[in-house]
Amino acid sequence: DAGVTQSPTHLIKTRGQHVTLRCSPISGHKSVSWYQQVLGQGPQFIFQYYEKEERGRGNFPDRFSARQFPNYSSELNVNALLLGDSALYLCASSLVGTSGIFEQFFGPGTRLTVL
Amino acid sequence: AQKVTQAQTEISVVEKEDVTLDCVYETRDTTYYLFWYKQPPSGELVFLIRRNSFDEQNEISGRYSWNFQKSTSSFNFTITASQVVDSAVYFCALSEKNYGQNFVFGPGTRLSVLP
Numbered sequence: 001d002a003g004v005t006q007s008p009t010h011l012i013k014t015r016g017q018h019v020t021l022r023c024s025p026i027s028g029h030k031s032v033s034w035y036q037q038v039l040g041q042g043p044q045f046i047f048q049y050y051e052k053e054e055r056g057r058g059n060f061p062d063r064f065s066a067r068q069f070p071n072y073s074s075e076l077n078v079n080a081l082l083l084g085d086s087a088l089y090l091c092a093s094s095l096v097g098t099s100g101i102f103e104q105f106f107g108p109g110t111r112l113t114v115l
Numbered sequence: 116a117q118k119v120t121q122a123q124t125e126i127s128v129v130e131k132e133d134v135t136l137d138c139v140y141e142t143r144d145t146t147y148y149l150f151w152y153k154q155p156p157s158g159e160l161v162f163l164i165r166r167n168s169f170d171e172q173n174e175i176s177g178r179y180s181w182n183f184q185k186s187t188s189s190f191n192f193t194i195t196a197s198q199v200v201d202s203a204v205y206f207c208a209l210s211e212k213n214y215g216q217n218f219v220f221g222p223g224t225r226l227s228v229l230p
Contacts, residue, residue: 042119042206043220044220048216055216056216056217101148101165102216103162106152106159106161
């Protein structure tokens with residue numbers, strides 16, 4: 001079975017531009033979460049989506065938005081890019097249930113560089 | 116508020132040595148989940164273990180073992196007879212049941228295993 005896939009792998013943008021990152025979860029996983037990982041730090045939670053609805057949001061500005069599609073894939077959008085948005089953006093998928101919190105499986109990430 | 120501390124920024128050991136990676140967490144919830152992930156140089160986060168707050172049994176998986184102690188809010192990870200392939204950044208993460216799939220990651224410990 002395929003793991004979590006993300007596209008593109010690398011991206012270079014300039015300040016003020018907009019970017020869209022894409023993620024396809026593991027088959028059968030209905031929850032998708034997005035994380036930002038700045039070099040040398042741990043991942044920081046941005047969003048979680050489940051059944052096309054936002055279920056959680058981290059401490060990120062409104063320039064960051066996301067959505068989930070009927071096939072459970074997801075997009076992360078970032079507007080008005082700043083130099084500080086340069087990071088590895090990770091997508092993770094997981095099962096969801098009432099029995100607890102499940103481990104997340106991460107994709108390879110999209111490396112975004114803002115010049 | 117949730118918080119994860121990994122006080123060891125970098126550790127270097129010689130192959131075949133045992134090494135323990137420390138993780139201390141803070142949470143006000145009684146139901147929470149702890150995780151360890153490995154991030155090799157390729158960048159993809161690899162899931163290692165999930166533990167819920169009601170299960171304090173230590174776990175062993177091959178050369179890996181985990182020691183969960185609620186009394187000290189610690190969830191330490193030991194690699195026995197380390198190998199060069201164990202070289203990676205290791206992250207401890209916490210999720211409170213009420214926050215769903217919002218994982219709070221520690222800053223990570225970079226482990227270098229020298230031949």
